[in-house]
Amino acid sequence: MTRIFLFLFQAFTIALLTSLEARGASVLAFGDFRGHLEPCGCDPRTDVGGIKRLAAAVTRYRAVSPDVVVVHSGNLFPLVIKDKTEAQGISKSIEIIRPDASLVNETDWSLLSTKEPLPKVPWVLSNMREKKSRPEISEVIRAKDKEIYGYLGLQNKSLVSFNQDLFSQWKKLSKTKSAADRILIFSGTDAELSKVSNTKFFGVIISSNTTKLGIEKGDQEQKDENSLMRSFSSKFLAWSVPFGGTGLLRQGGLELTPFPKTLEASVTSTSLTVSRPPSTRLTFDKIAPVQWLTPGEESGTPEAIVKVFDDVREASRNQFRFLVAQRSKDLPESEFAGAESCASCHRSSYDVWMKSKHATAMISLVNRSRQEDPSCVECHVVGFTAKGGYVSETVSPKLSNVQCENCHGARKAHVENPLNAPKVDAKASCAECHTPPHSPGFDMTSYWKMIEHK
Ligand code: HEC
Ligand code: HEC
Ligand code: HEC
Ligand code: HEC
Known part of the structure; x- marks a missing residue:
C-alpha cells in the first residue's frame, strides 16, 4: 500500500516537474x-x-x-x-x-x-x-x-x-x-x-x-x-x-x-x-x-562531477591512511581504555550505552563508505583528535564508535585504579559533537533522557 502510494506520488511529482520544465x-x-x-x-x-x-x-x-x-x-x-x-x-x-x-x-x-x-x-x-x-x-x-x-x-x-x-x-x-x-x-x-x-x-x-x-x-x-x-x-x-x-x-x-x-x-x-x-x-x-x-x-549528475567526487574521496582516504601510520605509534601509550573494560564494574551504564546509537556510530559511516574520512570519523569514534585515540577499524577496534570516554574523558588510569577518578563534566561534552548542522534537534533534556545512566 505504502509502496503504491509512494510510486504514485513520485509519478505525480515527475509529471508536474516535466510540465513546468x-x-x-x-x-x-x-x-x-x-x-x-x-x-x-x-x-x-x-x-x-x-x-x-x-x-x-x-x-x-x-x-x-x-x-x-x-x-x-x-x-x-x-x-x-x-x-x-x-x-x-x-x-x-x-x-x-x-x-x-x-x-x-x-x-x-x-x-x-x-x-x-x-x-x-x-x-x-x-x-x-x-x-x-x-x-x-x-x-x-x-x-x-x-x-x-x-x-x-x-x-x-x-x-x-x-x-x-x-x-x-x-x-x-x-x-x-x-x-x-x-x-x-x-x-x-x-x-x-x-x-x-x-x-x-x-x-x-x-x-x-x-x-x-x-x-x-x-x-x-x-x-x-x-x-x-x-x-x-x-x-x-x-x-x-x-x-x-x-x-x-x-x-x-x-x-x-x-x-x-x-x-x-x-x-x-x-x-x-x-x-x-x-x-x-x-x-x-x-x-x-x-x-x-x-x-x-543526484541521479543524472554529469560523469565529470562524479569523477571529481571520487578524487576528493580518494584524497581524504589517502590522508586518513597517512594518519593511520602516524597515529599507530601513539597507541601503546594510550590513556584510553575502551568501553569493554568498564563493563565489569559499571554493568548498568554499560548496558544503557550498548543499546544507544552511540555504540553503533561507526556503522553509520560504514554504510556510507565514509569510515576512512577524517572529517566524519572525528565525531563518530573515541579520541580521533587526541594522542593515543582511535586509529582505524583494524588497528584500534576497541576505540570505534562513540563511547564512555568521549564524555567521561580518558580512563585507563581509572580502570587500573578506580580511585583515580578525573573530574570531567560529562554533560559539557555533548556540544562538541551535537552541533547545529549535525544535530539540529539536540536539546539536553530530551537527549539525556534517551541515554540516561548512573
Ligand atoms: C575495577 C572497577 C572499575 C572499572 C573497571 C571502572 N570503574 Fe569507574 N568507577 C569505579 C568505582 C569504584 C568508582 C567510584 C564510585 C563512587 O565513588 O561512587 C567509579 C566511578 C566512576 C565514575 C564517576 C566518578 C567520576 O570519576 O566521574 C565514572 C564516570 C566512571 N567510573 C567511569 C568509568 C569508565 C568510563 C570506565 C571504563 C573506561 C570505568 N569507570 C571503569 C570502578 C571502576
Ligand atoms: C561535529 C560532529 C560530527 C561530524 C563531523 C559528523 N557527524 Fe555524523 N553525526 C553527528 C551527530 C551528533 C549525530 C546524531 C544526530 C542526532 O541524532 O541528533 C550524527 C549522525 C549521523 C548519521 C545518522 C545516523 C542515523 O541515526 O541514521 C549519519 C549517517 C552520519 N552522522 C554520517 C556522518 C558522515 C558521513 C560524516 C562526514 C561527512 C559525519 N557524520 C560527520 C556528529 C557528527
Ligand atoms: C554521551 C555521553 C556519555 C556516554 C557515552 C557515557 N556517559 Fe556516563 N554519564 C554521562 C553523563 C552526562 C552523566 C551524568 C553526569 C552528571 O550528571 O554530571 C553520566 C553518568 C555516569 C556515571 C555516574 C557518575 C556519577 O557521578 O554518579 C557513571 C558511573 C557513568 N556515567 C559511566 C559510564 C560508562 C561506564 C559508560 C560507557 C559504558 C558511559 N558512562 C557512557 C555521559 C555519558
Ligand atoms: C564524540 C561525539 C559525541 C558526543 C560527545 C556526544 N554524542 Fe551523542 N551522538 C553522536 C553521534 C555520532 C550520534 C549518532 C550515532 C549514529 O547513529 O551514527 C549520536 C547520537 C546521540 C543520540 C541518539 C539520537 C537519536 O535520534 O536516536 C542521543 C540521544 C545522544 N547522541 C545524546 C548525547 C548526549 C546527551 C551527549 C552528551 C552527554 C552526547 N550525545 C555526546 C556523537 C556524540
Missing part, C-alpha cells in the same frame, strides 16, 4: 555553497543539497531549455578553508557546471589575491573602481540575449558603493532597452538593495544573503535569519538564492513548485544550518520559484 525557465540561480560539497547525512533537516544534486538539476534544465541563463551568486568557500582538497573539488565542479556568470562575492573577493582555489568561470563585478586591474573579471556579461551585472557591497576602497555615477556607467554599458533583459546578481546591504531596485533598471535581481544584510540585533544567527527574510521580501523585488546548493531559483513563468516551501536557516561565515520541514518559523509561500532539491536527485 517544458514551459521553460529563463533564469536559474544558485549559490552560497560556503564549502558544502555534499550533505553529511547526520540529519535530514540539515541536508544542504550539495553539488551533485545541483549539477544534475542544472543539466536537466539545460536539456529541456537550452536558452536558460545560469547565474551563480558566488561565495563557494567558507572564510577559512580547512580542507583544501574539498575546496578544489568544489572549484572543479563549478567549472564543469559552468554558469553563464558568477558574482565575485565576499569570500571570492578575499581569495582573489591568491587565486587558489577560485574556479575559472565567467566572473562578473560591475562596481569595481579600477576595472583594468582585474582583466579576468567582466563588468557585464552578455549571454543568451541577457545582460548580467554583479554588485558586491563591501566596505572596500576598490569597490564603489551604489551611486549616480555608477548608475550612469551601467546605462552606458547596456546595449538593451529592456529592463527584462538585465539581470543583477547582488550582495550587499538593505539600503543598497533598495537603491538599486528603485532604479527599475533590472528585470531580475538575484540577491545572495550576506552577513551584511539586516544587521539589527547583535546575535549572529538572528541577524542572518533577518537577512534571509529581508532579501526574500517583495519590497525589493529581489529573490534570494537558496544557499548551500539546497535548491535552484527559477525565473520565467514558473509559479508552482511541488517542493516544500518552508525553510529554516542560519548562516555564519563558518557554518551553515538549513532545516527543512517540519518548520513554521519562516514561510516563503510568496516566493514560489525556488525548487528545493530533494535527496535522491
Whole structure:
C-alpha cells in the first residue's frame, strides 16, 4: 500500500516537474555553497543539497531549455578553508557546471589575491573602481540575449558603493532597452538593495544573503535569519538564492513548485544550518520559484562531477591512511581504555550505552563508505583528535564508535585504579559533537533522557 502510494506520488511529482520544465525557465540561480560539497547525512533537516544534486538539476534544465541563463551568486568557500582538497573539488565542479556568470562575492573577493582555489568561470563585478586591474573579471556579461551585472557591497576602497555615477556607467554599458533583459546578481546591504531596485533598471535581481544584510540585533544567527527574510521580501523585488546548493531559483513563468516551501536557516561565515520541514518559523509561500532539491536527485549528475567526487574521496582516504601510520605509534601509550573494560564494574551504564546509537556510530559511516574520512570519523569514534585515540577499524577496534570516554574523558588510569577518578563534566561534552548542522534537534533534556545512566 505504502509502496503504491509512494510510486504514485513520485509519478505525480515527475509529471508536474516535466510540465513546468517544458514551459521553460529563463533564469536559474544558485549559490552560497560556503564549502558544502555534499550533505553529511547526520540529519535530514540539515541536508544542504550539495553539488551533485545541483549539477544534475542544472543539466536537466539545460536539456529541456537550452536558452536558460545560469547565474551563480558566488561565495563557494567558507572564510577559512580547512580542507583544501574539498575546496578544489568544489572549484572543479563549478567549472564543469559552468554558469553563464558568477558574482565575485565576499569570500571570492578575499581569495582573489591568491587565486587558489577560485574556479575559472565567467566572473562578473560591475562596481569595481579600477576595472583594468582585474582583466579576468567582466563588468557585464552578455549571454543568451541577457545582460548580467554583479554588485558586491563591501566596505572596500576598490569597490564603489551604489551611486549616480555608477548608475550612469551601467546605462552606458547596456546595449538593451529592456529592463527584462538585465539581470543583477547582488550582495550587499538593505539600503543598497533598495537603491538599486528603485532604479527599475533590472528585470531580475538575484540577491545572495550576506552577513551584511539586516544587521539589527547583535546575535549572529538572528541577524542572518533577518537577512534571509529581508532579501526574500517583495519590497525589493529581489529573490534570494537558496544557499548551500539546497535548491535552484527559477525565473520565467514558473509559479508552482511541488517542493516544500518552508525553510529554516542560519548562516555564519563558518557554518551553515538549513532545516527543512517540519518548520513554521519562516514561510516563503510568496516566493514560489525556488525548487528545493530533494535527496535522491543526484541521479543524472554529469560523469565529470562524479569523477571529481571520487578524487576528493580518494584524497581524504589517502590522508586518513597517512594518519593511520602516524597515529599507530601513539597507541601503546594510550590513556584510553575502551568501553569493554568498564563493563565489569559499571554493568548498568554499560548496558544503557550498548543499546544507544552511540555504540553503533561507526556503522553509520560504514554504510556510507565514509569510515576512512577524517572529517566524519572525528565525531563518530573515541579520541580521533587526541594522542593515543582511535586509529582505524583494524588497528584500534576497541576505540570505534562513540563511547564512555568521549564524555567521561580518558580512563585507563581509572580502570587500573578506580580511585583515580578525573573530574570531567560529562554533560559539557555533548556540544562538541551535537552541533547545529549535525544535530539540529539536540536539546539536553530530551537527549539525556534517551541515554540516561548512573
Ligand atoms: C575495577 C572497577 C572499575 C572499572 C573497571 C571502572 N570503574 Fe569507574 N568507577 C569505579 C568505582 C569504584 C568508582 C567510584 C564510585 C563512587 O565513588 O561512587 C567509579 C566511578 C566512576 C565514575 C564517576 C566518578 C567520576 O570519576 O566521574 C565514572 C564516570 C566512571 N567510573 C567511569 C568509568 C569508565 C568510563 C570506565 C571504563 C573506561 C570505568 N569507570 C571503569 C570502578 C571502576
Ligand atoms: C561535529 C560532529 C560530527 C561530524 C563531523 C559528523 N557527524 Fe555524523 N553525526 C553527528 C551527530 C551528533 C549525530 C546524531 C544526530 C542526532 O541524532 O541528533 C550524527 C549522525 C549521523 C548519521 C545518522 C545516523 C542515523 O541515526 O541514521 C549519519 C549517517 C552520519 N552522522 C554520517 C556522518 C558522515 C558521513 C560524516 C562526514 C561527512 C559525519 N557524520 C560527520 C556528529 C557528527
Ligand atoms: C554521551 C555521553 C556519555 C556516554 C557515552 C557515557 N556517559 Fe556516563 N554519564 C554521562 C553523563 C552526562 C552523566 C551524568 C553526569 C552528571 O550528571 O554530571 C553520566 C553518568 C555516569 C556515571 C555516574 C557518575 C556519577 O557521578 O554518579 C557513571 C558511573 C557513568 N556515567 C559511566 C559510564 C560508562 C561506564 C559508560 C560507557 C559504558 C558511559 N558512562 C557512557 C555521559 C555519558
Ligand atoms: C564524540 C561525539 C559525541 C558526543 C560527545 C556526544 N554524542 Fe551523542 N551522538 C553522536 C553521534 C555520532 C550520534 C549518532 C550515532 C549514529 O547513529 O551514527 C549520536 C547520537 C546521540 C543520540 C541518539 C539520537 C537519536 O535520534 O536516536 C542521543 C540521544 C545522544 N547522541 C545524546 C548525547 C548526549 C546527551 C551527549 C552528551 C552527554 C552526547 N550525545 C555526546 C556523537 C556524540
